[in-house]
Amino acid sequence: MNKEKVTYFPDINDVKVAADTIKKVSAVTPLSPSLRYSNQFQADIFFKREDLQQVRSYKIRGAYNKISSLSTEDSKNGVVCASAGNHAQGVALSCKLLEIKGTIYMPMPTPNQKVEQVKMFGGDFINIKLEGDTFDDAHLSALIDCKETGKTFIHPFDDKKVIEGQATVGLEIIQQAGSPIDYIFIPVGGGGLAAGLSSVFKALSPDTKIIGVEPQGAPSMSVSIEKNENTELNKIEKFVDGAAVKRVGNLTFPICQENLDDIIIVPEGKICETILELYNKDAIVVEPAGALSISALDFYAEKIKGKNVVCLISGSNNDITRTPEIKERALLYANLKHYFIIKFPQRAGALKEFVVDILGENDDITYFQYAKKTNRENGSAVVGIQLKSSDDLEPLVAKMKAHGFYGDYLNDKPDLFQFLV
Secondary structure (H helix, E strand, O other), X not given: OOXXXXXXXXXXXXXXXXXXXXXXXOOOOOEEEOHHHHHHHOOEEEEEEHHHOOOOEOHHHHXXXXXOOOOHHHHHHOEEEEOOOHHHHHHHHHHHHHOOOEEEEEOOOOOHHHHHHHHHHHHHHEEEEEOOOOHHHHHHHHXXXXXXXXXXXXXXXXXXXXXXXXXXXXXXXXXXOOOOOXXXXXXXXXXXXXXXXXXXXXXXXXXXXXXXXXXXXXXXXXXXXXHOOOOOOOOOOOOOOOOOOOOOOOOHHHHHHHHOOEEEEEOHHHHHHHHHHHHHHHOOOOOOHHHHHHHHHHXXXXXXXXXEEEEEEOEOOOOHHHHHHHHHHXXXXXXXXXXXXXXXXXXXXXXXXXXXXXXXXXXXXXXXXXXOOOOOOEEEEEEEEEOOOHHHHHHHHHHHHHOOOEEEEOOOOHHHHOOOO
16 A cells, blocks of 8 residues: 655754754753663663653643744734643743743643643743633634634644654754664654654664554554554543544654554553553653653563663653552553452351452452442442452452352443443
């Protein structure tokens, strides 16, 4: 099947101009070796730490490069964007630094912490408008605003100046690497970073294998590449909010289709495992999208042995209130957390019998919701059990059934399970 014709490629000279434009506002972030991951994968693993930018993500690069390129008239008119995350912060800081008025549309359910961050970076130069229940609602309001006022819309990824700004990450990596890079793993959302960075590598380090990484719940780039056309997904899982888009860019799609050597799709539970490991073992805080590239290493373990590997950590704007959900998803992915409907006989001592005779010595009840009895013999409860080893599940279920406690297993029933997680 023929690939879609590429009508635009970032020119390396334009990327160098962008690097010069943003050098006063964008930090040259470290390319740091990871001893733990290097030992684990028997490779030389390096992290490109874009989480250490002032706005805690690479988004300042593209936003500033775009806004600084506006004409005097467009600058006076002001800019508009729609974002509930890193792009909003990048636009806000750029507006403040360039003294350009900006309006930022965010969905009404946006956590207050994110709203306050955007206010802090933008100061008096931005106006935040909370519109609608979803990002799509806020995005539509932003486009209407632009149409009515003539303001410039700052797209989060599908814009040449934005792509060229994000591409400067690639220049830095190549300049910082002490030896040729065999593999680079990069997160893919709308494709701005992937399109820009991959173009730099194709020009300056063509032997490097460029591996895109998408969340399982929003594989819009891989679906589009498979279908050979930019395809909008009907629905997405929004947990990896920094990389969850229904449709990638019209500019970015053909570039990524041409440049990416492979795309890995990573389950959200695996991403959560990585977030917790980085925090607990490396004292690195990352958001879900920031953990994507590192999460993909397990899927390339054999190929990267003995190789020089770079993983791009794209951001660290993680909301601490999400920690319980992150832990839960990680345990579910590791097959250590299980939910059941348990049938308790309506007699004294039934719960004690379940705890003493059914549960293993290392099993832990983490959730218990008892329903009023529906008949004289049995009453049901929804019970969450955390295991020490995934091998303990089968004997646990066998004992439940043998003693008449087993009612149903809920982990593989998504319609019911969504009410628990």
